[in-house]
Amino acid sequence: MDVQTFSRKPFLFLFLCNLYLYCTTTEICSNSILPGSKGDPGGVGADGEEGRMGKTGPPGQRGLTGEYGEKGEMGQMGKMGPRGTRGDKGQQGVDGLPGLKGKPGTTCDCGRYKKVVRQMDINISKLRNAVRFLKNVVLGIRETENKFYLLVTEARRYEDSLLNCKLRGGSLAMPRSTETNTLLANYIREADLTHVFIGLQVGVTEVGYMYADGKPLLNPTVWALQGSHSGKGGCMQLGSTGGWSQVDCGAAQYYICEFVKNKNTSATLVL
Template sequence: MAGQSFVRKGLFILLVLHNISSGLTTEMCSNTILPGSKGDPGEVGDRGDDGRQGKAGPPGHRGLPGDSGEKGVAGRLGKLGPSGERGEKGERGIAGPPGLKGKPGTTCDCSRYRKVVDQMGGNVGKLRSAATFVKNVILGVKETEAKFYLLLREARRYRDAVASCRLRGGVLAMAESSNHTALLASYVGEAGLTHALVSAPPPEDAGGLAAGSAQGNSTDDDLQGALNSGCVQMGSDGALSQTECDAAKYFICEFPKK
């Protein structure tokens, strides 16, 4: 028994010594590379590509107002505005210098031309009769010593009627006196109308027209309202009254005799 115990102890001691020697041998023959000292820093590399744009940040503070820009180009011409008030009559001008003295006339024997002149006079008379027929019957033109009056059967607003008369070389008709009022009123009645657009009379003539109208239907209040609005109509009874400026109606133009 003592011999077996001794043998066991000896084997145990040999096993321990073998393990120790194996561990020493492994540490001395290891191929592990130990880290060296830190090297010098390298050169800075090239700049890389731009990255993706990030999200928009919060809005900044309101900036200061900028300088005023240059004046722009003038815009298109607007529509024709309503007609203005009639101006005051100007003063009479200075008389001009006398003309040059004419040359003395010559005498001639006109007997041979008398027949031709008589024929021409007859032709002129026929032309005048034809012109009067065209004006009074076909066109329905009314006239005085100084002016023609034409009633246009074209429904227009007041300012369009004013522009239409100007394009034809005239102006919107105006009742300047009681005789003109009676003429225009009869013109409206003969055309089978109740009213037609005309121009407003001057303020200084308004009272006289109110008192001397055809049937006396134009009162001072009616004329004052018409003058204030600027849009006037003449009735078949000779009364001047206010009308809506946007209402389309027939109108009367007047043209000077040349």
């Protein structure tokens, strides 16, 4: 058994050597295709369709501040606001230097002073005419001996009209005489209006009509007013014909403010 095994080993060795030589020298067929040589570069293809828009990227950094543009034209003047509170009294200034001593007086030169007084009267008359023109034509104010009247052409409700006249330094107009009523009616007609609010409201049945200052209207029949509850509204309006009528307090329309003449009228009247 050992002799046979020993005799087979040289035979197996020779067989493996021949097989190795055969495998290394003989070309074995296969289905694989070897790559060819590199071809010439192809031409540029046609442009493809535009792709879809991608997601919005993060915001960029803030740019530099641009140059200032040219200054625009001045805008229209706005409405005057309410009157501010009165400021504190300022400190008293330093006394000025005394003036030079005047020349000695002489006897009265009446003719000279009459000429000066006459010229002052002329200047005062011109000033009054200028003020009258300013009030009646430029500002549109009407006046009586004791009061000024201003027609406000800004449609407001009755309560807002009361507040606006108060902010101007006055109150809603309260005609108490036929002369004043005629003056205001002409004022309305010259402004091409039909009706405006006045400071009069319908009160309770026992009181009748009440002015804006809380005083009652004593003789409603003089103003052609009948019952105080006609169902047409609790406020009063004055027409261009001079007649009074009831109107809804929530309706917006023009109104007339009145201002009492006194030393501080020029300081409190806000146009």
